Amino acid sequence: MIRFSTRLAQTEEYYFSKKLKEVKALKEAGKPIINLGIGSPDLAPPNSVFQAIEDALHEKNAFQYQAYRGIDELRNALAFFYKQHYNLSIDPEEEILPLMGSKEGIMLTSMAFLNEGDQVLIPNPGYPTYAAVTKLLNAVPKFYNLDEENKWHPNLEMLQQMDLSKVKIMWINYPNMPTGADADRQKIQKIINFAIQHEILLVNDNPYSMILTENPFSVFQLPNANQVALELNSMSKSFNLAGFRTGFLVGNASFVNAVIKVKSNMDSGMFLPIQQTAAKVLQLEKNWFTELNEVYKKRRQWIWKIADELDLSYDENTTGLFVWAQLKNKEKAEKLADRLLYEADLFVTPGKIFGSQGETYLRFSLCVDIADLQVCLERVQKFKKTNL
Amino acid sequence: MIRFSTRLAQTEEYYFSKKLKEVKALKEAGKPIINLGIGSPDLAPPNSVFQAIEDALHEKNAFQYQAYRGIDELRNALAFFYKQHYNLSIDPEEEILPLMGSKEGIMLTSMAFLNEGDQVLIPNPGYPTYAAVTKLLNAVPKFYNLDEENKWHPNLEMLQQMDLSKVKIMWINYPNMPTGADADRQKIQKIINFAIQHEILLVNDNPYSMILTENPFSVFQLPNANQVALELNSMSKSFNLAGFRTGFLVGNASFVNAVIKVKSNMDSGMFLPIQQTAAKVLQLEKNWFTELNEVYKKRRQWIWKIADELDLSYDENTTGLFVWAQLKNKEKAEKLADRLLYEADLFVTPGKIFGSQGETYLRFSLCVDIADLQVCLERVQKFKKTNL
Incomplete structure (x- = not known):
């Protein structure tokens, strides 16, 4: 018998991959499920996308292999984006690598820095892919807790007490998912100093910086970050381009070259029309984000009403594409999520899938239009009447 | 200092990535280099591609995340392609996985099956990525020789004499690159039996099956292949869609699921318009290939003239996108390749980069139009007059 790699033994299929199959089956059985579970932007991408793609299709080399580093135009546009929104100067020649989405960057970065048995600091709660990729490479996830009391930032004293001798990478993610906590620059500066002290690569996964934030954060705004940090950025949420698969790695030339x-050895460059279109979109004016965030603010009001109806508590002062809401009395939330799915036809993500620190929370996505949110509210009111 | 993974220590940047930088620099310095080195199809993709993409862009979910397995339409179209061209029935639900190019498949398959220290049988000459990916995963390449005398197929007696106890994967690639040898079904049947006997995963990398062949080959045409084999296929060469990044993995459900x-954990699905367009193109009639191959046949005549002028020998009875030509007296070819680049402004690939068995060969690409091939011939005639 041909055996699979041992790395698969601890790897499960990605949660949403499995759960969405269940949701699909329920829908096919006639259930009118509304999906509040996943952060796949439903709003239209910028109008200019359509013309940009059509123009690019007729370039002479549109369907030929592209260079691994991406076209100059795209790297220059990302440097412009970092200047315009984060007030940072990034060298487009050496410090930027276009990716097919930032998720790819989690694997590539891990491969470039991890040996088997190395340890990786991973936030709890946090995006499940950090741990999944770590395990796929036979490295060892070491979870660190984020708490509501510390505004969902790492507890530095606790980190300092850990045995750090085998730690190679630390994942952070600000603005934070799933909690919506915005970056606290002072706290993150301390993490940078900690990473320098212990020679740990600090990777900030940063796909939410433009959503419901006032002052977009990049880790490179903080002194000395360039010595130890990489940042993953993405166009999925900022421009409603999740399926377009455009993301970026930013950092010093030496780190970026290791990832290249x-x-x-894994791909042969990005489709030219995608690159050219991404380059155009990255140069959009700030009012694109103002208008986008107006929509999300209105939707969030509705989610808050739904959460109120379910007697959940939440912080109104958060960022990103989700509302992170806790059960009163800190009861576990998974049962409620299942009941909402089976009894009210609402798919909401139980916070537990982001780690044990999320056990008493539900995560609601803002990627649902107001008409559907109205239906959700009605369903929740009915659910409450008959059940709670 | 933050250290890179040891896996990078033995990984070099992909040959073409480095060499094409040199070619680019020469061009920028005013040299009129003609690139006969790389197999990036220069001919236009099927006409239907443009309309298909434009239509797909306006689908409601065009820019949203897609499922990992790809859309049904695409997997069904690939099943149709396998039926139409290889006369094979493949289950589109379970036995097909769309990929962003078949190169990605080399990494994914290797990750799904290899542990550190496992050995991998790799053809010499062969595509350099097989060994590069193997080394990236800290597994061990074991090269097996292909010889012109055996029509560039593995020597089974030699394989049987090797210590195979640690061998996990064997890479084959028929129709073959760089040599152009078409698949010899009898010889490959023996390799399948060998793989079954030794519990080795046999992967046929199959991007050239539609180019200059009479009878398109798939490894699954042979009895029992399904027990031990996977096949990588690609639209890059068959449809002039190299930059579009569409490839496929085909094999039994258990193997395909391991790769999924x-x-x-590495990506979030393929851009929907790419999937829908690929699905349309896969259903093209056979005359698409007839017309495509007419062009390549004419170009090959010119390459043969160039090779004659350089006093090289080659087999006229070959397949694929390249002419594989040997120096008379079996001299090493790298020096000639360098002289052609620096003295005649022609970039030709020295066979050595595919392994030591390619040392006395040059590889010429058919991805150059007749006008340029005429110039190549003139330059070679002039080069010969002044040098040989």
């Missing part, structure tokens, strides 16, 4: 070494 | 386990 891996990437050049 | 890896893939679901």
